[in-house]
Structures are given as structure tokens and as C-alpha cells.
Amino acid sequence: MRPYFLGKLGMTVEIVSGDPLQTQAQVLAFGYNAHSRSEVNPLQATLQYRYPAAFAAFGKQCRAGRIAPGTLWIWREAQPWLGFMIVRESSVGPTRLRFVQQIALTLARDYQLDGIRSVAIASLCTPDERAGVREILMQWLGKINLQVTLYE
Numbered sequence: 001m002r003p004y005f006l007g008k009l010g011m012t013v014e015i016v017s018g019d020p021l022q023t024q025a026q027v028l029a030f031g032y033n034a035h036s037r038s039e040v041n042p043l044q045a046t047l048q049y050r051y052p053a054a055f056a057a058f059g060k061q062c063r064a065g066r067i068a069p070g071t072l073w074i075w076r077e078a079q080p081w082l083g084f085m086i087v088r089e090s091s092v093g094p095t096r097l098r099f100v101q102q103i104a105l106t107l108a109r110d111y112q113l114d115g116i117r118s119v120a121i122a123s124l125c126t127p128d129e130r131a132g133v134r135e136i137l138m139q140w141l142g143k144i145n146l147q148v149t150l151y152e
Helices: 042-050 052-063 097-110 130-141
Strands: 002-005 012-016 027-033 072-075 081-088 118-121 147-151
Touching: 012 130, 027 042, 042 052, 052 072, 072 097, 081 097, 081 118, 097 130, 130 147
Parallel strands: 012 147, 027 081, 027 118, 118 147
Antiparallel strands: 002 012, 072 081
16 A cells, blocks of 8 residues: 555545445546446456346446446446446547546536545556556645545
8 A cells, every 4th residue: 555645635545456336435536438338357357247127227328328438427326336437439449548638627626516535446447557546636636625545
């Protein structure tokens, strides 16, 4: 575990390794795509198995055109809540930093309105993209009063 403290008003952003499914955070956020296509990822396969209704509802919203890249969509009928971070347009291809930034900005602005007290963010990208994603998340989420855990 490597905690980082950013600013006098911000909380500690903790970077950890391990299993995000073991989090005690209120929201477990993970990267997904705007077309609701399954991704080859053990975490998402497990979540799809445990919470099929969440993925079905998310897919319905995608097909209705209500989900766009750069959106954080939250399913509150799970423990922890599931946060679909739409960081890719399709199930293949890179994580887009502009989408990560848009989500981080929205979360930083609206977390209190959404009743979010803590969030664990599973790895959103490949190791090559990690530094840019981490910098964006630290920039926006390290300045607010929200407990954030980043899994790498």
C-alpha cells in the first residue's frame, strides 16, 4: 500500500495491489465500454456472474443511447455499488484519457449529490497507460473529501 496525500482539503488516495472484490468501499468502480460488450477480464467476468441484472440494465441503457464514453453509471442494488466507468468506446482498444478525466471531474463534482462516501477503482488500463490514468485520478480525486483506493 502506498498512500498519497494531495492538498490540505483532500483525503488520502491509496494505491494498492490485490483483489478489488475484497474492498470495503461503498462503490467498486471499473473500466468498461460504451457498447456494453463483454471484455476479457477476470474481474468483470466475476462481476457479470454475480450481478447479471446490473449488466443487463447497463446494456439496456447503452442500447437506448443513454450511455456515452466519459460517463460513470452506478448500480446501487449491489454491495458494494457497482460503478461502470465508460473509458472505452468499444471492448477493444485503449483507455481514453479524456474519458477518464471526464469521469474523474464528474465524480469530484457530484460525489456528495450521489451519496458516495468511498470508492475503490479497479485498474482501468494496461500497464503502459497506467501513469497517465493515475495522474488524472490523483489530480481530480485527491483534492476532494472522498476516500479513494486505486487498485493496480
